[in-house]
Amino acid sequence: MQTPPSFSNVETDVSTSSKGLLAFWLRLTTPRPTHSDDPVMARTLRERERRSRLISFIIPFVFFAPLFLLQQAYQDIGTAIAIILMMPLSILSLICNRFGKQTIASLLLLFGMEIAIEGSLLGAPGGLGTGWLLTFDLFIFPLFVSAILLSRFYLWFFLALHCTFILGDVFLLKHTADISALIAQWNGPAVLFARPLILQLGIALLSALAVSSMERAIERADNAEELVALERAVSQERKELEEAAFHLRDVHAHVANGHYKVRANVPQGNALWEVARSLNNLLSRFEHAWQAEHRLKRTEEEIQRLVTAIDEAKQGKHPLWPANSGTSVDLLLSRIVTKEMRTPRNTTSFPKKTPWA
Known part of the structure; x- marks a missing residue:
């Protein structure tokens, strides 16, 4: 007008x-x-x-x-x-x-x-x-x-x-x-x-x-x-609200695809800023839970590899010890497996008598 x-x-x-x-x-x-x-x-x-x-x-x-x-x-x-x-x-x-x-x-x-x-x-x-x-x-x-x-x-x-x-x-x-x-x-x-x-x-x-x-x-x-001026401000606020809503929809889509590191970036003056902040807090907790689940799964896998290696050692075979994985299993490996025990099979034979024989 x-x-x-x-x-x-x-x-x-x-x-x-x-x-x-x-x-x-x-x-x-x-x-x-x-x-x-x-x-x-x-x-x-x-x-x-x-x-x-x-x-x-x-x-x-x-x-x-x-x-x-x-x-x-x-x-x-x-x-x-x-x-x-x-x-x-x-x-x-x-x-x-x-x-x-x-x-x-x-x-x-x-x-x-x-x-x-x-x-x-x-x-x-x-x-x-x-x-x-x-x-x-x-x-x-x-x-x-x-x-x-x-x-x-x-x-x-x-x-x-x-x-x-x-x-x-x-x-x-x-x-x-x-x-x-x-x-x-x-x-x-x-x-x-x-x-x-x-x-x-x-x-x-x-x-x-x-x-x-x-x-x-x-x-x-x-x-x-x-x-x-009021109509212009309402139009601008509506535009910002629509943009924030579309952005939140994209964030939800990324989260649904397993991308927990994504965050909602909504200006503080926007009406959806509180929603975006709550969503970011929820995503942070999801990310921490996902990282904990990933570490737990990795730890279980490394434990399984370690158990397999120990069983092979008991049978007198030359076991393939797990490499350092950044999990708590590394501490067990440092106590059980020496440097000599990690020597490849084609150069060094594993002792027949082991602590578990």
Whole structure:
């Protein structure tokens, strides 16, 4: 069964197979990939790697984006301070991301953006004017980033924070003349905060839905991968089990033909390993019993030869003494038969008088 790859694996393939500047940047700014055989831990590690790569892609934009405000920073001290704070926070976030602290890196990145946006509004020369109203829209970016890098709690936290900033700036900051005229024209300050608040609420809801859908898609892909891995493992285990069964059948065939030295060679992780070990113990005992039976049979044969030789000696004949056979009969031969008595018949005649005559 063929299943689509998970988003985490797609990103892993991009980071490992791509060459050039992108691959170098990911190796430089993300922690070393780790793996685990535990499915739950493997999912957690893949999610950390996904967030780490996203942070590495977002930080360069956050670092260089304030450079577009340099012209404004010459006239606005608040914007200049925000840019100065934003850049070191981006670098610090990058360092935390490299050492696997994705949550801290994300929060540093987000609070750096918050400081830059709100700092420029607080330092607006002459107070809040119509030209600064579009700055409220920039709060959309950290809101969306919090949705894809952190849990949903942080999404609602930053939504509440942005609403507080927007309402606080509208009601607490000093208004310029054009803002006062705009409020008088529309019979209230709602014209200032209605649009940014609607954007914040809409982006928050859409981000929550999109992230939830993405998480379900990743979960389905991970489940499909685990199912494929499980099927592959079951197939491999079945193959190993069949091979072990065929091997045990061959061992039994050899034993049935009298080959007691054969042994079952089954890997320890196999389900039939205990059976193979018990069979090997049984075969070892069979082999020892067979060797003992063989020695006993050989000893009986040698004893019979020795008895025949003794009978021939009693009859005055020249006996053919048994050769050393490696049995206990050799000890008897060494006591009964001398070297001279083993001399061949055509060279030496056996004494007629023997101890048994």
